[in-house]
Amino acid sequence: MGQNDANWRGARTAVYVFNPGEDVMRVAKDAYAMYQSENGLGPLAFPSLKRMEDEVVGIGLGLLNGPEGACGNMTSGGSESILMAVKACRDQAAASGRDVSAGEVLLPESAHLAFDKAAGYLGLRALRVPVADDLRANVAAMAEAVSERTLMIVGSAPCFPYGLIDPIEALAELARKRGLWLHVDACVGGYFAPFARMNGIDLPAFDFAVPGVASISADLHKYGYTAKGASTIFHRSEEQRAFQIFESSDWPAGHMSTPTAAGTRPGGAIASAWAVLHYLGVAGYRDKVRMVTDTREKLMHAIDAIDGLRTFGDPKLGLFSFGADDIDIFAVYGRLLKRGWFSGLVTEPRAIHMMLSPAHAEVADDYIADLEQALAEVRSTGESASTTEARYA
Numbered sequence: 001m002g003q004n005d006a007n008w009r010g011a012r013t014a015v016y017v018f019n020p021g022e023d024v025m026r027v028a029k030d031a032y033a034m035y036q037s038e039n040g041l042g043p044l045a046f047p048s049l050k051r052m053e054d055e056v057v058g059i060g061l062g063l064l065n066g067p068e069g070a071c072g073n074m075t076s077g078g079s080e081s082i083l084m085a086v087k088a089c090r091d092q093a094a095a096s097g098r099d100v101s102a103g104e105v106l107l108p109e110s111a112h113l114a115f116d117k118a119a120g121y122l123g124l125r126a127l128r129v130p131v132a133d134d135l136r137a138n139v140a141a142m143a144e145a146v147s148e149r150t151l152m153i154v155g156s157a158p159c160f161p162y163g164l165i166d167p168i169e170a171l172a173e174l175a176r177k178r179g180l181w182l183h184v185d186a187c188v189g190g191y192f193a194p195f196a197r198m199n200g201i202d203l204p205a206f207d208f209a210v211p212g213v214a215s216i217s218a219d220l221h222k223y224g225y226t227a228k229g230a231s232t233i234f235h236r237s238e239e240q241r242a243f244q245i246f247e248s249s250d251w252p253a254g255h256m257s258t259p260t261a262a263g264t265r266p267g268g269a270i271a272s273a274w275a276v277l278h279y280l281g282v283a284g285y286r287d288k289v290r291m292v293t294d295t296r297e298k299l300m301h302a303i304d305a306i307d308g309l310r311t312f313g314d315p316k317l318g319l320f321s322f323g324a325d326d327i328d329i330f331a332v333y334g335r336l337l338k339r340g341w342f343s344g345l346v347t348e349p350r351a352i353h354m355m356l357s358p359a360h361a362e363v364a365d366d367y368i369a370d371l372e373q374a375l376a377e378v379r380s381t382g383e384s385a386s387t388t389e390a391r392y393a
């Protein structure tokens with residue numbers, strides 16, 4: 001069935017899949033299989049899953065400078081983590097007497113669409129503010145967009161389109177001044193940036209070390225390299241998290257309490273996350289992060305050296321984008337696709353998007369060689385990018 005799927009095992013896919021190597025994938029798979037039938041909905045039946053979730057959350061909070069009293073849960077992915085943050089924020093605001101019927105979530109334009117989805121589900125409005133010239137959140141413009149309707153402001157660490165970390169400290173100051181909930185979306189960076197920092201990469205403060213950061217989303221199934229279906233949502237305090245939890249006895253089958261949107265929660269995803277975190281440990285993650293950041297630097301350097309191509313901004317983690325001055329980069333993408341390279345695209349400005357895995361270290365030279373050829377072909381034919389665009393229409 002998979003014969004026409006993207007070739008991620010051959011490291012030719014730079015989106016959707018995070019390939020840390022065979023050994024880690026085996027641990028993730030074995031742990032998943034051991035718990036594939038168990039259900040995280042029932043902590044009394046499966047105290048081992050409760051313990052694993054608590055330990056995973058503890059590890060995440062340790063990495064993200066969670067203060068005394070900080071807490072969190074595992075969810076099925078970044079979108080659910082974000083949904084939980086927005087719900088908790090909305091319900092806390094409502095409980096404090098605010099009218100949330102026209103409530104707004106204020107986002108840099110580069111924030112993930114999961115916020116629009118969450119706002120839509122929750123009867124709120126997502127309001128996007130153009131990014132600054134450096135492609136990071138424009139804090140002054142966001143400050144101007146704050147109104148009595150604003151409930152939450154958001155910064156990303158990093159944002160998906162460009163791989164850049166927003167100025168979280170400045171956003172936190174804005175949040176503190178205006179009494180707003182600041183959510184940091186570290187879905188991509190949460191299990192990457194702390195290790196990059198340990199490796200000596202100079203990163204701005206973006207986590208709970210910044211006063212004013214209320215909640216953080218961090219995905220395990222991305223750079224945590226665990227099986228799909230695993231993310232974490234963290235809150236600065238239990239008081240905040242209380243607004244995330246659903247509880248009721250209003251039916252004939254007794255009391256039910258669920259911390260997240262899910263009812264049944266796949267034990268496999270929890271066990272896999274616990275197992276991979278322990279298997280890799282700090283040293284293992286630092287090694288994987290080093291492979292990714294080295295490969296990103298190598299690729300960016302090679303791309304910037306190619307006449308007419310340029311990378312965007314100063315990304316420091318595992319994700320970057322690059323565009324072209326004189327030709328349509330989407331046409332180049334189409335040529336790369338024909339050679340089996342599958343990655344994302346950015347539309348503003350038009351760019352090829354690369355989310356790297358450790359496995360890409362092996363193929364970086366091949367990619368650059370194919371990129372140079374693809375570029376030469378596009379320059380000689382002057383072809384249009386319509387087929388590629390069709391995919392994104």
Ligand SMILES: Cc1ncc(COP(=O)(O)O)c(C=O)c1O
Pocket residue numbers: 076077078079080112114156158159160185186187188219231
């Ligand atoms: C920055 C960011 N936030 C949120 C998400 C949503 O995560 P998921 O696809 O796990 O729901 C993504 C996914 O790529 C992301 O890059």
